[in-house]
Amino acid sequence: MAEVKPAELIFTCFMLLHGFVAALNCTSPTPESLFNALESELSTKKLTRPVKSFSRPMNVSVAITVVGIIGVDEKSQTLTTVLWQVLEWDIEGLSWDEKECGTNRVSVPREKLWVPDVHISEFMDEDKSPKTPYVYLYNTGRVFDDKPVRVVSSCRLEIYTFPFDIQSCSLTFGPYLHFATDIRMVQGATPGETLQESREVLETNGEWELADIDIARSSLVLDVGKYSEVKYCIILRRRPVPYVVNLLIPSCFLITVDLFSFLLPPQSVDRSSFKMTLILGYTVFLLIMNDLLPVTGETTPLINVFFSISLALMVASLLETVFITNIQFSSTQYSAVPHWLSVLVLQYLAVVVCIPPVKKSNRITVFLKPSTEDSAMNTNISSISVRDFQSVSNDTDDSVKPRPAPPEPTDLTLDELRKLSRDLMAIRLQVDKHFHGSKTSQEWQMIGIVIDRLLFGLYIIFISVSFITIMSIWIRNNSYAA
Known part of the structure:
Protein backbone atom coordinates (compact mmCIF):
# COMPACT_ATOMS: atom_id res chain seq x y z
CA MET A 1 0.00 0.00 0.00
CA ALA A 2 1.40 3.37 -1.04
CA GLU A 3 2.32 5.78 1.67
CA VAL A 4 0.27 8.99 1.67
CA LYS A 5 2.22 12.12 2.36
CA PRO A 6 0.85 14.50 5.01
CA ALA A 7 0.88 17.43 2.60
CA GLU A 8 -1.25 15.54 0.10
CA LEU A 9 -3.69 14.47 2.83
CA ILE A 10 -4.06 18.02 4.09
CA PHE A 11 -4.58 19.33 0.55
CA THR A 12 -7.20 16.66 -0.17
CA CYS A 13 -9.12 17.44 3.05
CA PHE A 14 -8.95 21.15 2.29
CA MET A 15 -10.31 20.63 -1.19
CA LEU A 16 -13.18 18.47 0.12
CA LEU A 17 -14.01 20.97 2.84
CA HIS A 18 -13.74 23.86 0.40
CA GLY A 19 -16.01 22.09 -2.02
CA PHE A 20 -18.59 21.40 0.72
CA VAL A 21 -18.60 24.89 2.15
CA ALA A 22 -18.19 26.97 -0.96
CA ALA A 23 -20.95 25.41 -3.05
CA LEU A 24 -22.26 28.91 -3.82
CA ASN A 25 -19.93 31.29 -5.60
CA CYS A 26 -20.33 34.86 -4.43
CA THR A 27 -18.50 37.45 -6.55
CA SER A 28 -18.37 39.80 -3.56
CA PRO A 29 -19.42 39.76 0.12
CA THR A 30 -22.59 41.75 -0.60
CA PRO A 31 -26.30 40.88 -0.25
CA GLU A 32 -26.87 41.28 -3.98
CA SER A 33 -24.18 38.73 -4.81
CA LEU A 34 -25.51 36.19 -2.28
CA PHE A 35 -29.12 36.66 -3.34
CA ASN A 36 -28.22 36.17 -6.99
CA ALA A 37 -26.43 32.94 -6.14
CA LEU A 38 -29.32 31.75 -3.97
CA GLU A 39 -31.90 32.62 -6.62
CA SER A 40 -30.27 30.31 -9.14
CA GLU A 41 -29.71 27.56 -6.56
CA LEU A 42 -33.07 27.58 -4.74
CA SER A 43 -35.17 27.71 -7.87
CA THR A 44 -34.41 24.03 -8.45
CA LYS A 45 -34.86 22.95 -4.81
CA LYS A 46 -38.26 24.35 -3.86
CA LEU A 47 -40.35 21.96 -5.91
CA THR A 48 -39.25 18.70 -4.30
CA ARG A 49 -37.70 17.55 -1.05
CA PRO A 50 -34.15 18.97 -0.93
CA VAL A 51 -32.39 15.61 -0.62
CA LYS A 52 -29.79 13.97 -2.82
CA SER A 53 -31.73 10.70 -2.98
CA PHE A 54 -35.47 10.00 -2.77
CA SER A 55 -34.76 6.98 -0.58
CA ARG A 56 -33.23 9.16 2.14
CA PRO A 57 -35.68 10.55 4.73
CA MET A 58 -35.43 14.18 5.74
CA ASN A 59 -35.03 14.89 9.45
CA VAL A 60 -37.29 17.72 10.61
CA SER A 61 -36.62 18.97 14.14
CA VAL A 62 -39.57 20.44 16.04
CA ALA A 63 -39.52 22.45 19.27
CA ILE A 64 -42.22 24.52 20.95
CA THR A 65 -42.46 27.12 23.68
CA VAL A 66 -45.75 27.72 25.46
CA VAL A 67 -46.28 31.50 25.47
CA GLY A 68 -49.84 31.69 26.73
CA ILE A 69 -52.68 29.52 28.03
CA ILE A 70 -55.81 31.27 26.86
CA GLY A 71 -58.37 28.90 28.26
CA VAL A 72 -59.88 25.46 28.67
CA ASP A 73 -63.44 24.85 27.54
CA GLU A 74 -64.88 21.90 29.45
CA LYS A 75 -68.11 21.88 27.47
CA SER A 76 -66.46 21.59 24.03
CA GLN A 77 -63.42 19.71 25.39
CA THR A 78 -60.88 22.08 23.82
CA LEU A 79 -57.65 23.76 24.90
CA THR A 80 -56.55 27.12 23.48
CA THR A 81 -52.84 27.98 23.68
CA VAL A 82 -50.33 30.25 21.97
CA LEU A 83 -47.04 28.58 20.99
CA TRP A 84 -43.74 29.45 19.40
CA GLN A 85 -43.17 26.66 16.91
CA VAL A 86 -39.62 26.12 15.68
CA LEU A 87 -38.96 23.80 12.73
CA GLU A 88 -35.45 23.05 11.47
CA TRP A 89 -34.32 21.01 8.46
CA ASP A 90 -31.37 20.83 6.08
CA ILE A 91 -31.21 21.54 2.37
CA GLU A 92 -28.67 19.01 1.16
CA GLY A 93 -26.04 20.37 -1.23
CA LEU A 94 -26.58 24.02 -0.29
CA SER A 95 -23.79 25.92 1.47
CA TRP A 96 -21.55 28.96 1.10
CA ASP A 97 -18.45 30.44 2.59
CA GLU A 98 -19.16 33.00 5.30
CA LYS A 99 -16.14 35.18 4.44
CA GLU A 100 -16.72 35.02 0.72
CA CYS A 101 -20.43 35.90 0.90
CA GLY A 102 -20.22 38.20 3.92
CA THR A 103 -22.70 36.45 6.34
CA ASN A 104 -23.48 33.08 7.84
CA ARG A 105 -27.26 33.42 7.65
CA VAL A 106 -29.86 35.32 5.68
CA SER A 107 -33.63 35.71 5.86
CA VAL A 108 -35.41 34.23 2.88
CA PRO A 109 -39.09 34.47 1.91
CA ARG A 110 -40.94 31.34 2.82
CA GLU A 111 -42.27 30.97 -0.70
CA LYS A 112 -38.71 30.57 -2.04
CA LEU A 113 -38.12 27.33 -0.08
CA TRP A 114 -39.58 23.89 0.15
CA VAL A 115 -41.39 23.78 3.53
CA PRO A 116 -42.44 20.52 5.21
CA ASP A 117 -46.16 20.05 5.76
CA VAL A 118 -45.93 19.69 9.54
CA HIS A 119 -49.27 20.19 11.32
CA ILE A 120 -50.86 19.47 14.72
CA SER A 121 -53.18 16.46 14.71
CA GLU A 122 -55.42 17.85 17.48
CA PHE A 123 -56.24 21.07 15.59
CA MET A 124 -59.94 21.98 16.02
CA ASP A 125 -60.10 25.51 14.63
CA GLU A 126 -58.42 27.83 12.18
CA ASP A 127 -55.02 29.23 13.10
CA LYS A 128 -55.60 32.95 13.61
CA SER A 129 -52.04 33.81 14.60
CA PHE A 164 -58.51 20.63 42.04
CA ASP A 165 -58.11 18.96 38.65
CA ILE A 166 -54.92 18.46 36.64
CA GLN A 167 -55.37 18.19 32.87
CA SER A 168 -53.03 16.49 30.42
CA CYS A 169 -53.42 17.65 26.81
CA SER A 170 -51.32 16.41 23.93
CA LEU A 171 -50.10 18.24 20.82
CA THR A 172 -48.91 15.82 18.13
CA PHE A 173 -46.63 17.28 15.44
CA GLY A 174 -46.21 15.35 12.22
CA PRO A 175 -46.45 15.62 8.43
CA TYR A 176 -49.87 15.69 6.91
CA LEU A 177 -48.97 13.86 3.69
CA HIS A 178 -45.41 12.54 3.76
CA PHE A 179 -44.70 9.11 5.18
CA ALA A 180 -41.93 8.27 7.61
CA THR A 181 -39.75 7.21 4.69
CA ASP A 182 -39.90 10.82 3.44
CA ILE A 183 -40.00 12.95 6.63
CA ARG A 184 -38.79 11.81 10.01
CA MET A 185 -39.76 13.99 12.99
CA VAL A 186 -37.04 14.66 15.55
CA GLN A 187 -37.33 16.15 19.03
CA GLY A 188 -35.71 19.59 19.15
CA ALA A 189 -35.24 20.35 22.88
CA THR A 190 -35.46 18.30 26.05
CA PRO A 191 -38.61 18.42 28.21
CA GLY A 192 -36.77 20.27 30.98
CA GLU A 193 -35.49 22.96 28.61
CA THR A 194 -38.91 23.35 27.04
CA LEU A 195 -40.61 23.68 30.44
CA GLN A 196 -38.08 26.17 31.77
CA GLU A 197 -38.24 28.37 28.68
CA SER A 198 -42.03 28.22 28.66
CA ARG A 199 -42.25 29.33 32.29
CA GLU A 200 -39.87 32.20 31.63
CA VAL A 201 -41.88 33.61 28.72
CA LEU A 202 -45.38 32.61 29.84
CA GLU A 203 -47.49 35.75 29.68
CA THR A 204 -50.84 34.55 31.04
CA ASN A 205 -51.57 34.33 34.75
CA GLY A 206 -55.18 33.23 34.73
CA GLU A 207 -57.05 30.17 35.86
CA TRP A 208 -54.47 27.64 34.63
CA GLU A 209 -50.77 27.25 35.31
CA LEU A 210 -48.21 25.15 33.45
CA ALA A 211 -47.24 22.19 35.62
CA ASP A 212 -45.10 20.04 33.34
CA ILE A 213 -44.23 19.19 29.73
CA ASP A 214 -43.40 15.73 28.46
CA ILE A 215 -42.12 14.79 24.99
CA ALA A 216 -42.25 11.44 23.25
CA ARG A 217 -41.66 10.18 19.71
CA SER A 218 -44.40 8.06 18.25
CA SER A 219 -45.60 6.60 14.97
CA LEU A 220 -49.01 6.55 13.38
CA VAL A 221 -49.51 3.35 11.42
CA LEU A 222 -52.28 3.28 8.82
CA ASP A 223 -53.12 1.01 5.95
CA VAL A 224 -51.50 3.36 3.46
CA GLY A 225 -48.27 3.79 5.39
CA LYS A 226 -46.48 4.89 8.54
CA TYR A 227 -46.18 8.47 9.76
CA SER A 228 -43.49 9.83 12.07
CA GLU A 229 -44.70 12.08 14.92
CA VAL A 230 -43.46 13.94 17.99
CA LYS A 231 -46.01 14.23 20.80
CA TYR A 232 -45.86 17.03 23.37
CA CYS A 233 -47.87 16.37 26.51
CA ILE A 234 -48.77 19.66 28.22
CA ILE A 235 -49.85 19.20 31.83
CA LEU A 236 -51.96 22.02 33.26
CA ARG A 237 -53.06 22.61 36.84
CA ARG A 238 -56.10 24.68 37.76
CA ARG A 239 -55.76 27.38 40.39
CA PRO A 240 -58.50 26.39 42.87
CA VAL A 241 -58.45 29.39 45.22
CA PRO A 242 -61.21 31.40 43.43
CA TYR A 243 -63.52 28.39 43.43
CA VAL A 244 -62.80 27.57 47.08
CA VAL A 245 -63.59 31.14 48.10
CA ASN A 246 -66.69 31.53 45.89
CA LEU A 247 -68.18 28.02 46.05
CA LEU A 248 -66.93 25.75 48.81
CA ILE A 249 -66.59 28.15 51.74
CA PRO A 250 -70.10 29.71 51.42
CA SER A 251 -71.61 26.25 50.96
CA CYS A 252 -69.81 24.95 54.05
CA PHE A 253 -71.04 27.96 56.04
CA LEU A 254 -74.66 27.25 55.13
CA ILE A 255 -74.32 23.55 55.92
CA THR A 256 -72.73 24.36 59.29
CA VAL A 257 -75.58 26.73 60.16
CA ASP A 258 -78.08 24.02 59.26
CA LEU A 259 -76.10 21.60 61.43
CA PHE A 260 -76.33 23.88 64.47
CA SER A 261 -80.06 24.33 63.86
CA PHE A 262 -80.48 20.86 65.39
CA LEU A 263 -79.83 22.53 68.74
CA LEU A 264 -83.19 24.31 68.48
CA PRO A 265 -86.14 22.55 70.15
CA PRO A 266 -87.64 20.19 67.54
CA GLN A 267 -91.20 20.99 68.61
CA SER A 268 -90.62 24.68 67.94
CA VAL A 269 -92.16 26.14 64.80
CA ASP A 270 -89.17 28.50 64.52
CA ARG A 271 -86.93 25.55 63.69
CA SER A 272 -88.99 24.67 60.61
CA SER A 273 -89.09 28.24 59.33
CA PHE A 274 -85.36 28.60 59.97
CA LYS A 275 -84.58 25.50 57.90
CA MET A 276 -86.90 26.64 55.10
CA THR A 277 -85.04 29.95 54.95
CA LEU A 278 -81.71 28.11 54.74
CA ILE A 279 -82.95 25.91 51.88
CA LEU A 280 -84.19 28.95 49.99
CA GLY A 281 -80.85 30.73 50.48
CA TYR A 282 -78.87 27.66 49.41
CA THR A 283 -80.98 27.26 46.25
CA VAL A 284 -80.42 30.90 45.29
CA PHE A 285 -76.69 30.45 45.96
CA LEU A 286 -76.51 27.44 43.61
CA LEU A 287 -78.41 29.29 40.89
CA ILE A 288 -76.04 32.25 41.08
CA MET A 289 -72.89 30.09 41.07
CA ASN A 290 -74.12 27.71 38.35
CA ASP A 291 -72.02 29.47 35.70
CA LEU A 292 -68.82 28.68 37.59
CA LEU A 293 -69.44 24.94 37.51
CA PRO A 294 -68.15 22.93 34.51
CA VAL A 295 -70.68 21.20 32.32
CA THR A 296 -69.89 17.97 30.48
CA GLY A 297 -72.00 15.10 29.31
CA GLU A 298 -69.66 12.32 30.41
CA THR A 299 -68.41 12.94 33.96
CA THR A 300 -70.13 14.59 36.91
CA PRO A 301 -67.72 16.63 39.04
CA LEU A 302 -67.34 15.67 42.66
CA ILE A 303 -68.27 19.19 43.75
CA ASN A 304 -71.68 18.82 42.05
CA VAL A 305 -72.27 15.65 44.04
CA PHE A 306 -71.28 17.55 47.18
CA PHE A 307 -73.80 20.30 46.47
CA SER A 308 -76.56 17.81 45.66
CA ILE A 309 -76.01 15.81 48.85
CA SER A 310 -75.90 19.03 50.89
CA LEU A 311 -79.23 20.17 49.47
CA ALA A 312 -80.71 16.69 50.01
CA LEU A 313 -79.61 16.72 53.66
CA MET A 314 -81.16 20.14 54.16
CA VAL A 315 -84.47 18.94 52.71
CA ALA A 316 -84.31 15.75 54.78
CA SER A 317 -83.69 17.76 57.96
CA LEU A 318 -86.71 19.97 57.16
CA LEU A 319 -88.96 16.94 56.58
CA GLU A 320 -87.66 15.38 59.78
CA THR A 321 -88.45 18.60 61.69
CA VAL A 322 -92.00 18.63 60.27
CA PHE A 323 -92.40 14.99 61.31
CA ILE A 324 -91.21 15.64 64.86
CA THR A 325 -93.37 18.75 65.21
CA ASN A 326 -96.40 16.75 64.06
CA ILE A 327 -95.60 14.05 66.59
CA GLN A 328 -95.30 16.57 69.42
CA PHE A 329 -98.71 18.13 68.73
CA SER A 330 -100.75 15.23 67.31
CA SER A 331 -99.22 12.03 68.66
CA THR A 332 -102.15 11.47 71.03
CA GLN A 333 -104.37 10.87 68.02
CA TYR A 334 -102.11 8.20 66.50
CA SER A 335 -102.60 4.50 66.91
CA ALA A 336 -100.05 2.33 68.61
CA VAL A 337 -96.56 2.16 67.11
CA PRO A 338 -96.10 -0.90 64.87
CA HIS A 339 -94.02 -3.58 66.48
CA TRP A 340 -91.42 -3.74 63.70
CA LEU A 341 -90.96 0.03 63.76
CA SER A 342 -90.64 0.05 67.53
CA VAL A 343 -88.00 -2.70 67.45
CA LEU A 344 -86.07 -1.13 64.56
CA VAL A 345 -85.95 2.40 65.92
CA LEU A 346 -86.14 2.04 69.69
CA GLN A 347 -84.05 -1.10 70.05
CA TYR A 348 -81.40 -0.83 67.28
CA LEU A 349 -81.17 2.71 65.94
CA ALA A 350 -81.35 4.10 69.45
CA VAL A 351 -78.19 2.18 70.32
CA VAL A 352 -76.48 3.46 67.16
CA VAL A 353 -77.17 7.10 68.08
CA CYS A 354 -76.17 6.49 71.75
CA ILE A 355 -79.68 6.69 73.22
CA PRO A 356 -80.44 3.96 75.79
CA PRO A 357 -83.30 1.73 74.68
CA VAL A 358 -86.66 2.32 76.38
CA LYS A 359 -87.62 -0.42 78.85
CA LYS A 360 -91.17 -1.61 78.83
CA SER A 361 -93.20 -0.71 81.91
CA ASN A 362 -94.37 -3.52 84.23
CA ARG A 363 -97.47 -1.60 85.42
CA ILE A 364 -100.73 -3.42 84.68
CA THR A 365 -103.81 -1.30 84.14
CA VAL A 366 -106.98 -2.90 85.45
CA PHE A 367 -110.27 -1.85 83.87
CA LEU A 368 -113.16 -2.00 86.34
CA LYS A 369 -116.49 -3.15 84.87
CA PRO A 370 -119.71 -3.88 86.73
CA SER A 371 -120.23 -7.64 86.97
CA THR A 372 -123.50 -9.60 87.29
CA GLU A 373 -122.71 -10.58 90.89
CA ASP A 374 -122.27 -6.96 91.90
CA SER A 375 -125.57 -6.07 90.24
CA ALA A 376 -127.36 -8.92 92.04
CA MET A 377 -125.77 -7.94 95.31
CA ASN A 378 -126.87 -4.35 94.86
CA THR A 379 -130.39 -5.53 94.05
CA ASN A 380 -130.49 -7.78 97.15
CA ILE A 381 -129.21 -5.00 99.31
CA SER A 382 -131.91 -2.71 98.02
CA SER A 383 -134.65 -5.27 98.50
CA ILE A 384 -133.48 -6.19 102.00
CA SER A 385 -133.26 -2.62 103.05
CA VAL A 386 -136.76 -1.85 101.81
CA ARG A 387 -138.23 -4.97 103.46
CA ASP A 388 -136.54 -4.29 106.76
CA PHE A 389 -137.69 -0.75 106.69
CA GLN A 390 -141.28 -1.82 106.08
CA SER A 391 -141.21 -4.38 108.91
CA VAL A 392 -139.92 -1.84 111.35
CA SER A 393 -142.68 0.55 110.32
CA ASN A 394 -145.48 -2.05 110.86
CA ASP A 395 -144.37 -2.86 114.44
CA THR A 396 -144.40 0.73 115.53
CA ASP A 397 -147.78 1.58 113.97
CA ASP A 398 -149.87 -0.85 116.09
CA SER A 399 -150.27 1.62 118.94
CA VAL A 400 -149.92 4.85 117.02
CA LYS A 401 -152.29 6.40 114.55
CA PRO A 402 -150.91 6.10 111.09
CA ARG A 403 -149.42 9.27 109.60
CA PRO A 404 -148.28 10.11 106.08
CA ALA A 405 -144.97 8.29 105.31
CA PRO A 406 -142.04 10.58 104.46
CA PRO A 407 -139.90 9.86 101.37
CA GLU A 408 -137.78 6.83 101.85
CA PRO A 409 -134.17 7.96 102.49
CA THR A 410 -132.82 4.58 101.44
CA ASP A 411 -133.94 4.96 97.83
CA LEU A 412 -132.38 8.42 97.54
CA THR A 413 -129.13 7.16 98.98
CA LEU A 414 -129.00 4.25 96.59
CA ASP A 415 -129.69 6.49 93.61
CA GLU A 416 -126.93 8.85 94.64
CA LEU A 417 -124.56 5.94 95.15
CA ARG A 418 -125.39 4.56 91.71
CA LYS A 419 -124.75 7.95 90.09
CA LEU A 420 -121.50 8.33 91.99
CA SER A 421 -120.42 4.84 90.90
CA ARG A 422 -121.14 5.62 87.26
CA ASP A 423 -119.20 8.89 87.49
CA LEU A 424 -116.24 7.19 89.13
CA MET A 425 -116.30 4.48 86.46
CA ALA A 426 -116.28 7.10 83.68
CA ILE A 427 -113.43 8.96 85.34
CA ARG A 428 -111.44 5.75 85.70
CA LEU A 429 -112.00 4.87 82.06
CA GLN A 430 -110.84 8.31 80.99
CA VAL A 431 -107.76 8.05 83.20
CA ASP A 432 -106.86 4.65 81.79
CA LYS A 433 -107.40 5.92 78.25
CA HIS A 434 -105.22 8.93 78.99
CA PHE A 435 -102.40 6.80 80.36
CA HIS A 436 -102.65 4.41 77.42
CA GLY A 437 -102.55 7.33 74.96
CA SER A 438 -99.61 8.91 76.78
CA LYS A 439 -97.63 5.71 76.38
CA THR A 440 -98.27 5.65 72.60
CA SER A 441 -97.45 9.33 72.37
CA GLN A 442 -94.22 8.81 74.26
CA GLU A 443 -93.20 6.04 71.87
CA TRP A 444 -93.84 8.23 68.84
CA GLN A 445 -91.95 11.10 70.44
CA MET A 446 -89.06 8.77 71.22
CA ILE A 447 -89.01 7.64 67.59
CA GLY A 448 -88.82 11.28 66.55
CA ILE A 449 -85.92 11.94 68.92
CA VAL A 450 -83.99 8.92 67.60
CA ILE A 451 -84.51 10.01 63.97
CA ASP A 452 -83.45 13.55 64.85
CA ARG A 453 -80.27 12.28 66.51
CA LEU A 454 -79.61 9.93 63.57
CA LEU A 455 -79.86 12.73 61.01
CA PHE A 456 -77.64 14.91 63.18
CA GLY A 457 -75.00 12.16 63.18
CA LEU A 458 -75.28 11.76 59.40
CA TYR A 459 -74.73 15.49 59.03
CA ILE A 460 -71.56 15.34 61.12
CA ILE A 461 -70.25 12.32 59.18
CA PHE A 462 -70.98 13.97 55.82
CA ILE A 463 -69.27 17.22 56.78
CA SER A 464 -66.22 15.37 58.14
CA VAL A 465 -65.85 13.12 55.09
CA SER A 466 -66.32 16.06 52.71
CA PHE A 467 -63.72 18.15 54.53
CA ILE A 468 -61.18 15.31 54.57
CA THR A 469 -61.79 14.53 50.88
CA ILE A 470 -61.45 18.17 49.79
CA MET A 471 -58.27 18.65 51.79
CA SER A 472 -56.75 15.41 50.48
CA ILE A 473 -57.42 16.31 46.85
CA TRP A 474 -56.12 19.84 47.41
CA ILE A 475 -52.90 18.60 49.04
CA ARG A 476 -52.35 16.08 46.24
CA ASN A 477 -52.93 18.82 43.68
CA ASN A 478 -50.42 21.17 45.29
CA SER A 479 -47.81 18.47 45.81
CA TYR A 480 -47.76 17.49 42.14
CA ALA A 481 -44.15 17.29 41.05
CA ALA A 482 -43.70 19.56 38.08
Missing part, protein backbone atom coordinates in the same frame (compact mmCIF):
# COMPACT_ATOMS: atom_id res chain seq x y z
CA PRO A 130 -50.08 36.42 12.59
CA LYS A 131 -48.20 35.06 9.59
CA THR A 132 -44.40 35.26 9.37
CA PRO A 133 -43.24 35.59 5.73
CA TYR A 134 -39.53 34.87 6.32
CA VAL A 135 -37.32 32.04 7.54
CA TYR A 136 -33.61 31.96 8.36
CA LEU A 137 -31.25 30.15 6.00
CA TYR A 138 -27.75 29.36 7.34
CA ASN A 139 -24.58 28.89 5.33
CA THR A 140 -24.62 25.16 6.16
CA GLY A 141 -27.98 24.72 4.44
CA ARG A 142 -29.85 24.70 7.74
CA VAL A 143 -33.35 26.26 7.64
CA PHE A 144 -34.72 27.82 10.83
CA ASP A 145 -38.50 28.38 10.77
CA ASP A 146 -39.84 30.13 13.88
CA LYS A 147 -43.44 31.32 13.96
CA PRO A 148 -46.27 31.90 16.48
CA VAL A 149 -49.20 29.50 16.40
CA ARG A 150 -52.58 29.90 18.08
CA VAL A 151 -53.73 26.36 18.70
CA VAL A 152 -57.30 25.35 19.47
CA SER A 153 -56.82 21.65 20.12
CA SER A 154 -59.04 18.86 21.30
CA CYS A 155 -58.32 17.59 24.79
CA ARG A 156 -59.98 14.90 26.85
CA LEU A 157 -60.72 16.74 30.08
CA GLU A 158 -61.26 14.93 33.37
CA ILE A 159 -63.17 17.26 35.71
CA TYR A 160 -64.15 14.78 38.40
CA THR A 161 -61.89 16.49 40.95
CA PHE A 162 -62.87 20.05 39.93
CA PRO A 163 -61.62 22.61 41.04
